[in-house]
Amino acid sequence: MNLKKPLTVETIRLDLKGETKDAILAEMVDLLVASGHIRDRDAVLKAIMEREKRMSTGMQNGIAIPHGKTDSVDCLVAALGIKRGGVDFGALDGQPSNIFVMTVSPDSRTGPHIQFLAEISRPLNDAAVRTKLLAATSPDEVLHLLIG
């Protein structure tokens, strides 16, 4: 699938400010709002939080993939954030999370959602890619690393 469309330089932030899981999630939703893709910020945040309540999306090696479905978006939207020091995200391996990929897609329409998450996450399995991501100095560099 085309990963370029949802993830753009406008929805990538290299220096997330939040120090808690909730703050990081809110900051990333704001990133989506600022890019003009979202109609109802609170509904999106609620969908993301509800999914987190079921089980944290903090995986291993500092990667977290918060996601949710709501009709407050018209199509799949995505954001990527980096928090170099990491925050406690309740990750599977108990380590702080520092690379966040957020995806929100419409609830009542069919289309890739998990597939996007899986494809954007695939390069992150490579430790070298993660190191380069954390050292990236521009959103373009991040896009180049993930999408080519």
Add this chain to the structure above:
Amino acid sequence: MFSSELQFIFQLGILIVFTRMGGHWLRRWLHLPGVLGELIVGMIIGPYALGQFHWPLIGKLFPLGASGSPVSPELYAFSTFASILLLFLSGLETDLSTFLRYSLAGTVVGIGGVVFSFFLGAGCAVWSGLAPGWLDPRALFLGAIATATSVGITARILSERRKMDSPEGVTILAAAVFDDVLGIIVLAIVVGTVRVESDLGVSWSHILWIAFKAFGFWIGATTLGLLLARRFSRMLKHFKSAPAIAALALGFALLLAGLSEMAGLAMIIGAYIMGLSLSRTDLVQVIQREIEGLHNVLVPVFFATMGMMVNFGVMLPQFKIGLVYALLAIVSKVGGCGLPALFCGFNRHGAVRIGVGMLPRGEVALIVAGIGLTSGAIGQDVFGIAILMTVATTLLGPILLSGSFENPAPGLRHPEDIAQSQTKTLFLTFPSPDMADFMASRIVRAFRQEEFYVYRLTPEERTYHIRKDDIFFILEYDGRDIRLTAPARYETLARLMVAEEMLTLRSMLHVAQANSELNTMEHSLIAELFGGPQDFKP
């Protein structure tokens, strides 16, 4: 003596009842594919067997027509409709993205099988003296009948042996897609050629012209169909009701079938093109679901009607030629598909497995034979030979394929190819079969929501193929176990999909346990069963 309408209704009723029962029993007792059971039932109750006898009250069940035709015009029209429906659904089930992108091995194996089968099939007619030359309709039809593989039977064996995701399994399924499309093109050319021949006599220039016309119609209609498919599906969606959408799609398939007949091709080609065009839209599942019931009733009648056309008296003298044709049909697929497989990284074991996997002929062979007989291009002798071959390959295919997997030796020549073709299987065991069943349906639903194309192999199999572009998963469930097989490259996607559904299950169980309303609902349903507070008044 009944009126023709009443006789038709009786015939239809008998066909539906006996094909369903016969198909069911043969499948259950002899593990034969349903299509074979339906074909055999048709032979038994048809005009050349039990159907010719006088029965008390009703007289002859299936008498020969005035012109000696084995089925009445009404029944023939009905079975033509069933064949159009069958091919429309086949087109709808074709995964065109996979067809366009599929591996080199699938392409080469599919083309090899079609070319070998056509020439050996047609050659059999010439060498046995049934046809005076290669361009005789009998030779052309025996060639066309031999081409199309019925992959449903093979898929069942692969699924039973857990070999669906093996390099051989994936190649067979890929090759079968090519096989289908090429088989239809061959039929288009053969039907067109035969029609020209009967009008103008044999001439290479005419044959080339009709082949060009058939191919042109095929390419033109398919391209136009694919270009207009999204617009057409948007138009259908205006009707907002699934039954209306499915009925309209089927109506248009019939119209295109008619146009294709007018263009000098067979009706089923138009129906197949209509299905193929819609196969890339999101209406596939809606149409399939709505038409499935109609398909279940009508298609067995079609196979039984084909069985009814078998004239044993005419067929028996040609029995030897029939056996040779069946043998050549086996050799042509084993050789035609197996040899190219040897050049695509497979060793002897792999090549044999692919060859025998492509062996069974079924639905399309019967349709092509039926078109040949009713158009007068072939006689009942050639038709009988074609049926014999279909029965033989359908019976032998599963036995040989099972046997070829007895030896566990790998089918690929180089170990690095084996590593490349590796798949990952997620094994999940649930506390109960009910829960596994529920989870399988959730996973299927989740993939559909991601716009994957999911279809169940046959109603009897608990195996689903899940496809999108070049991604191909296999979901199988049995008892408490679920297995999801994914190419190693897409393991992350498989894991995430299943994990999300597991979370949903867990949260549903949690809510169900904590929710007192569910308890109240359950209690009130049971409490009011026998003598409780009665709200219901008759």
